Amino acid sequence: MVTIKKSYSLLLFCIPLLAAAQPATQHLSFVVTMNNPEEHRFQVTMHLDQLPGDSVDLCLPVWTPGYYQLMDFVRNLSDxxxxxxxxxxxxxxxxxxxxxxxxxxxxxxxxTIKAEKRFVANPYLGADHAYILPGGVFLYPRGRLTQPVKVRVVPAPGWDIATGLERHGDSYYARDFDQLYDAPILAGKLETLPVFTVRGVPHIFTGIDLGDFDKTAFVHDLQQVVEAGVAMMGDIPYDHYVFLAIGDGNGGIEHANSCSLSFSGKHFSTEAGRRRMLSFIAHEYFHLYNVKCIRPVESGPFDYQQENRTNLLWVSEGFTVYYEYLLNKRAGLITPDELFRSLEKNIAAYENTTGHSYQSLTEASYATWSYGPFGGSLERSISYYDKGPAVAMLLDLAIRHETANRHSLDDVMVLLYRKFYQQKKRGFSDAEFRQACETIAGASLDDVFSYATTTRDLDYNKYLAYAGLTLERQEKVFHIHPLPAADSLQNAIRDSWMR
Ligand SMILES: [Zn+2]
Structure with missing residues (x-):
């Protein structure tokens, strides 16, 4: 572990700026001011050097990346x-x-943008901080999303600014609107924790109202989580990463090289609370790989004027839940039993909902834009946050069994990362995702994929047995425990799964 003094941490904000290539000549820029923060209104000025034709359409997105709901941001725009x-x-x-x-x-x-609702998917301005969620603040010229953008933020007196965007002089720079819309900007009296580096890349945790808790232990644990993710993927696709803590509340959203986290140190007062927060942050961080890089073809480049539906949110979200647990286990922050307790909760939440007889994972993924992650009425829908990790577990165990423990779901993620993100520079189709899984498994995975596309009952014990485990149900409670006897392959699979 590399410990860096706090005074050095602010300097590290500058490192990517010095290393970054100079932007092309700017033609489009914004200035955001916040003259009276307590009035909850951003003043925005947009300047375009030259009108590209005899007319231009300026549009505000109807949603923001990572939050799959129509947000109607435009109702906040006036003057x-x-x-x-x-x-x-x-x-x-x-x-x-x-x-x-x-x-x-x-x-x-x-x-003017009215910003009075505190929420991770909404711009907010108040007496103590500003959260500039770019999709709700910056207009874009239709047809020119690839245009570089410069943003200058004039914060209230005494406020600092943090964002994943690169800084040039007094402004921040985005190579295009996709990057801009995936880089929230937080301003306020920020507390920045000691920066840690992984493979030489700085990671910065900063935010408002962090509260009183053991910050040294937290930064150490967070670094272990990031190192577990990087060790699995073998590559870091960013030159700095910023965790933005936007105050207490609900939810977090992944972004290009940052994430927005509802965060308060008060949750660290109990061991269970500490584990929940680290699991939650691991989730948002792992999205950097599984969503930002490893993604369905529909999940970018985006259309900001309509829903961007995909059948594969069960992979984008469900697998990220599965890996938040595994990364915490690999980081040494939880035991195998604690990991099983988490999976049991997801299994119980899925099995105990009446919706499991009505809606498949692919249907829930597609429907989420209409109804939220439950994809419909509570009685007729499921959450891919619950069934998704359960199917990820079955898929992982199936691959480990089919390959005599030589491969796992990790290899699928690495294959998708290299083949689609690095080489083809695009997302994958439903069929390409399945093909990647079957290539690694060296076998048909018909059974497991039927659990994603149908409402068929999951045969947990067939797959858990591959790791010498079994699932018992007592009314609404589920419990994973070891089989009385296991052979060497079963033990090997369990050991490497729980490494
Ligand atoms: Zn997520």
Missing amino acids: FSVKDGRFRWIKPDSATWRLYARKGTPLTISY
């Missing part, structure tokens, strides 16, 4: 004005401003 009388504009729809002028004319507009 839209154009600083030049040569322009006229109309509203072709509620989320679009169409401006007309001669091609090449410089354009400056301003508007």
Whole structure:
């Protein structure tokens, strides 16, 4: 472990800035000010050097990456004005401003964003901090999402700024709108914990209202989690990573090289609370691999004007739940029994819902935009956060068994990362995902995939037996425990699974 003094941590914010390539000439920039934070309103100015044609459509996204719901951000936008009388504009729809002028004319507009709801998927401004969720704040020119963007944030006096974006001079730089919309900006009186490095790459945990808890132990544990993820994937696809703690609340969202976390040190007052927080943070961190890099083809590049539906959220979310447990186990933060207790809770939540007879994992994945992660009415739907990790477990055990413990689900994740993220630079289809699993297993995985695409009952014990384990049900409670006797392959599979 490398311990770095706190005073050095702020310097590390600058390292990627020095190493980064200089941006191309900027044509599009924003300035965000927050003159009276307690009024919950950002003032935004947008400047475009030259109008790309005789007109331009400026649009606000209807959702934000990582939160699969339509958010109607545009209802918070007001006071839209154009600083030049040569322009006229109309509203072709509620989320679009169409401006007309001669091609090449410089354009400056301003508007206000009301930001009074504190939530991880919503922009917020208040007396003590600002959370700039870019999808809810920055308009984009339709058809020009690949445009580089410069953002200058003028915080309230005494506030610091943290974001995954690179800084150049007094501004932050995004190579395109996809990067901008996946890089929230937090401002306030931030507390930054000692920076840790993994393979030389700095990881920064910073935020508001962290509270009083053992921060040295926390940073150590967090580093173990990140190291477990990096060791599994064998590569770090970012040059710095920022954990943004946005205050107490519910939920977190993964982003390009950062994550937004509802966080409070008060949860560390009990051992169970500490484990829950580390599991939650491991989840958001592992999404950096499983969602940001390893992703269904529908999950980026995005259309910001409509839902981006996929059948595979059970992989993107369910497998991330499974790996949050495994990373915590591999980091030495939980025991095998504690890992089993977590899986048992997911299994119980799934088995005890009436929806398991009605909705498959692929259906729940597709439906989430309409109804949230439960994908429909509670009686007729399931959560891929519960059945997803259960099927991931069966898939992992099936691969370990089929390959006499030479391969595992880890190898599938690495294959997908290399083949699609690194080589093809795109997401995978449903069929390509299954093909990757069967390539690693060297066998058909028909049985396991039927658990994803149908409501068939899961045969947990067939797969748990591969690791010398069994699942017992007592009414609504499930318990994983060892079989009375296990052979050498069963023991080997269990040992390597629980390493
Ligand atoms: Zn997630």
